[in-house]
Amino acid sequence: MNRLDTDIIVDTDQGTDVIEMQPGQCVVIQCNHNIGTTFIRSLTGEDVSSCYRVSYRGELLPLAGPAAVKHVGIRCLDDGLYERLKVKEFLLFWMELHDVRAPLGEMLSQIGLSEKANEKIAKLSYSEKRLLGFAKSILHDPDLIVWEDPEQNLDLESCMLVRRMIDGLIQKNKAVLVTCSTLEQALSISNRIFRLTGSSITPITVQEQMELSEPEPGADNEELAAESSELQEQTPRLAKLIVKTEDKYVFIDPREIRYIESVEGMTYLYTKDAGITCTWTLAELEDRLKRFRFYRCHRSYIVNLDSITELIVWSRNSYSLVLNDDKKSKIPLSRGKFDEIKAIVGL
Template sequence: MTQLLSVQSLSKKTGNTTLLPTISFQINPGQCVVIRCNKYLGDMLIKIILGEEIPSKGHVYFKGADIESNKNIFREISVCLLDDGLYERLKVKEYLSFFQKMSESDKTVDEVIQLVGLLDKKEVKIAKLSFSEKRRLQIGRAIISDYDFVVLEEPEQNVDIESAIIIRNAIRQLQQEQKAVLITTSFLEDALSLTNDVYLLNEEGLKKVEVDEEEPENNREVEEPAEILKPMKLEKIPAKVKEKVILFDPPEIHYIESQEGVSHLHLSEGSFPCSFTLNDLEDKLKAFGFFRCHRSYIVNLQRVREVITWTRNSYSLVLDDEKKSSIPLSKARFDELKEILGL
């Protein structure tokens, strides 16, 4: 398959300070790649791809050509950044029409308006849209240009559930049209439920995340009904904070996430590293109503408020905490959860 974008041994330094560690990855037509990183690293990567920053080492090839030889590469890439401004005096239809004409796109304005769920708002001024509706409009602007490569920064940050579903449908539509999509986000949960091509980018470099696949049923142990009647075991879960070890009661824990082999307990007070593996914690916390919803996640079912179906094979659990945390639920675990919940 022809690579649309190829990043080869790319890095950026200023003096002795590393701004972007050495990374390599590629994106093919129809592929969605999500990179989980902080905003600074994401911004630097996007700027280098757009030719706005010159790398210290390495190369970025777009459609087989080095971006350094293509000064107008930004005219071939649709970009939607988190802090993009909007012409708020314009109406929704006027705004998208402007970008459609500028890019000489064959996509119709009404087609894109419907795709981002703003059909009933097309004659409304942008200033009167909600935050989530404005974000969907920004995604629509990236789509209507009809370029082969789309870059999205934090597409779902702070949007409502309806908008998240619409944005994901739009991303899938882009993939079906054989567009390549690169997404940067600071939320691993969103990344894992968007695609199987997920990478972690930090100061040490870029690492592909092993995404959960469906496990054979014969690999799972079937519990006898009598075990449900066993008394609950009193257990505290240790986490290290600086030089201290804190013991948490299981009900305090909202969910547990594995990052690069380290388990992190997520509570109202924040996130705390734990020395136990996810497998250990799964065994210890099963009696307290915790459920292994994904290879990288264990969730406290008492905290689950909603089960969201994105597609036939993509699900998330929304918790009742202040952040309304979204936890990926793998296809392999979905039927097991339905049995537990009596659905």
């Protein structure tokens, strides 16, 4: 199949926005939990009052309807399982229902449940149940896969399995649509991201910030530059970062900063206790933090090196840095930065 012919349609006050789904591509909808649930239920036809619609091969229809069930695989957060069945029995039941002859062992290995094939679903962990649900949604080889917040409350190992499943689906030329609650997570999954807020949906375009550079002193003013440098060395310097907000300057101890994020032209600085909106660009903050232990790990992120606790390799081209804050924030690491960060941390 060369073209999926599926559009996600959002009716807004300003008109209609269309997200075109392409084979071999993952689209991420970044939104809060309630909006994400409404979005998915609207696509499946459960919520007809909302503003989200799906056009499949030119016709509006619910993705869970009989006309689309062969081509679409959906997994929602609140979807249940037949917990009295064993893992193997559950998958065989759905394979028979869809008239599928897929290798069961390969599917069990893909979701990390090979050793629990004969265990009852009721005894599985929350993460294992979610993985089994994802397997159910793709065992009939659909063209379009829709997953609601697939990594919510999953353990790290299960998150890695989910990423591998998404990568595998993309390699098979499938179209994947997922929702997630954080931008960090969205950026580490795909580069095609849309932010959904109520009835408004906008693409998130991440632009590389221009590096700031100052002209070097010429031969005629070398003496003046030397005097200026000497004066700066004699002037007492505050060991804090001065952050300019909309109406004031805030003094922050750099050691308290976990990471800095740039989204749609706005810069957000996160400490242990709060998030601060800042008028400095990411490039300006990078320059001001040169004498501290901060690293530009991604074109949209600066991270405090002392806050990093883990380096996750999701796939060959997808990496994240896990921080030591309460949320264990996962910050995306650019592919080109992987070798640099390994050298910095001594790997």
